[in-house]
Amino acid sequence: MIGDLPRPREWLAGAKPYRTESQPAEVRLQSNEWTEPTPLGRYLSPADLEDTILxxxxxxxxxxxxxxxxxxxxxxxxxxxxxxxxxxxxxxxxxxxxxxxxxxxxxxxxxxxxxxxxxxxxxxxxxxxxxxxxxxxxxxxxxxxxxxxxxxxxxxxxxxxxxxxxxxxxxxxxxxxxxxxxxxxxxxxxxxxxxxxxxxxxxxxxxxxxxxxxxxxxxxxxxxxxxxxxxxxxxxxxxxxxxxxxxxxxxxxxxxxxxEAGLAERVSAVVEERSRVERELRGLSAIEAFSSAANFVLFRHRAMAAAALHAALLERGVLVRDVSSWPDAGESLRATIGSRTENDRLLDALRDVLAERGR
Ligand SMILES: Cc1ncc(COP(=O)(O)O)c(C=O)c1O
CATH class of the missing domain: 3.40.640.10 (Type I PLP-dependent aspartate aminotransferase-like (Major domain))
Structure with missing residues (x-):
């Protein structure tokens, strides 16, 4: 009896909710967040909790x-x-x-x-x-x-x-x-x-x-x-x-x-890791990586479809963003710059996928 319901404006009738990738994974590099925990207690004391009224x-x-x-x-x-x-x-x-x-x-x-x-x-x-x-x-x-x-x-x-x-x-x-x-x-x-x-x-x-x-x-x-x-x-x-x-x-x-000091530390950590990840990605001949001024890097495999590479990385515990459905992004994946350990997991997973394809 959908015909009896109030009618949304035309575009909304066919629209889907905005969603990002939410699959479970050990290493989550899909949303360009800061990847290490920010506990609320860093910023609020017990006295703040008493004084803040709701x-x-x-x-x-x-x-x-x-x-x-x-x-x-x-x-x-x-x-x-x-x-x-x-x-x-x-x-x-x-x-x-x-x-x-x-x-x-x-x-x-x-x-x-x-x-x-x-x-x-x-x-x-x-x-x-x-x-x-x-x-x-x-x-x-x-x-x-x-x-x-x-x-x-x-x-x-x-x-x-x-x-x-x-x-x-x-x-x-x-x-x-x-x-x-x-x-x-x-x-x-x-x-x-x-x-x-x-x-x-x-x-x-x-x-x-x-x-x-x-x-x-x-x-x-x-x-x-x-x-x-x-x-x-x-x-x-x-x-x-x-x-x-x-x-x-x-x-x-x-x-x-x-x-301010916290911000400066985070930014310099990202800048350093970003250049390391870009350099490592450029060392993989099957991968094309693009320079970034942000806390993520866009890359693509020269032959493999984005969905297949995304799935292969996920099988190895690393979740990145498949942006191939975004208009004009081609077969690209986007990976957030995480901690050094997380970035190593991404790079190791990629090398493993490439080695497996080469076998
Ligand atoms: C370019 C850009 N603008 C805005 C946002 C949304 O940010 P917010 O969490 O402030 O809503 C994002 C989130 O990924 C983004 O990439």
Missing amino acids: NRYPDIAAGELRKLVARRWGVTPDQIILGNGSNEVLLYTFLIFGGADRTLLVFTPTYTMYARLGRLTGMRVREERVGVPYALDAARVRDAVARVRPDVVCFSSPNNPTGDLVDDATILAAADAPRTLVLVDEAYAEFSGHTFLPRIAEQPNVVVARTFSKAQAAAGLRLGALVADRRIAATYEAARLPYNVGTLTQLVATRIVAD
Whole structure:
């Protein structure tokens, strides 16, 4: 009797939930998280637990947290919008600037949530097919923008899943049209050492999304942020759900922001391991590996399908992300940079698969 149920909008009727790989595995390198445990006790004392009260609503403006985050990023608190993960601030971007009769432009392969949120809000979605290697430059962007005339352009920089940094000139090529909203998703920026943030002041149509899920090692906390020109930020604040960031999240995040040394240590560990993993992967002649500015590496076997290589690694206890179903990602796999031991497990598993094929 499905015909009697209320009808969702057309796109949603056939839509599937967003899912990542959740198979059990000893070594989990599929979600670009920080792979070592972050115990809550690192940031909260027994006294904090007594003093944190749950019967009252949280600070609706998250004043203390926004102040600290703003100071860290060299902007003012009224330029910061917080969300339940950066996915929530991405959703606000589409609720505000998307919708029916508007056009989204993305450069594939890239983070699939942009196209998903575009369709969810009724936008036309235009995918400019860059492929792997991800050779995106200002000329390509300028040409696509002139053809598509988008209302919203999304970049992931560094780009998930390829790991490429999108340089400022390429972003500015999209931002040239002042009425186009350009979202720069910097979920992995800490690992690249580069950010577009200082340019927001002169480029008010560019907004930058950040997250606590990657270099801040707190994916379970669910905290993301958007940084925007203060007039644009005011619109986001008007669209934001009240109390979307809970009391516990606000408190823990203030402690995480203060832990500059912890962040620096994690970033340097990833940078060192990333170059080691890239070097080792390049030493395997059957594997093509791409340089990354993020905490993951994209690679592919020159002959073997992504699904088969993924399954063979999983049989050896290592779970990576098969991104071959993402538009224009080809037969690629994406592996998070984990601890040295985890990365060795990945490399050993790969060598074992290649040796078995060679036998
Ligand atoms: C490019 C990019 N943006 C956003 C997110 C989502 O992050 P959050 O956990 O802050 O919602 C991810 C997660 O993998 C990502 O890769």
